[in-house]
Amino acid sequence: TPWQAVMEFSPEILISSPCGYDLNQVVQQKNILNGIAWTSKPKIYAVNANAYFSRPGPRVVDGLEILARLFHPELLSDLKTPSDGFQPI
Secondary structure, three states, X not given: OOHHHHHHOOOOEEEEOOOOXXXXXXXXXXXXXXXXXXXXXXXXXXXXXXXXXXXXXXXXXXXXXXXXXXXXXXXXXXXXXXXXOEEEO
């Protein structure tokens, strides 16, 4: 998907979750996302795709909780999520 198509939606939140990347590897890609000429810059989060999103198993539930907390922090600020699960970029 071209970035121009993404920008047309004016997202409020963008989740960077490359398959097979751990949190540190995703954060290293932040220059790509921060270098885009956003019309209105969304909140951008890196998530640990390797641990919580791209493998089947019980930690997928942790991944869903991470997303829930990122999308609705006002409702789920007390939700305990893994410390290596996400990071703002």
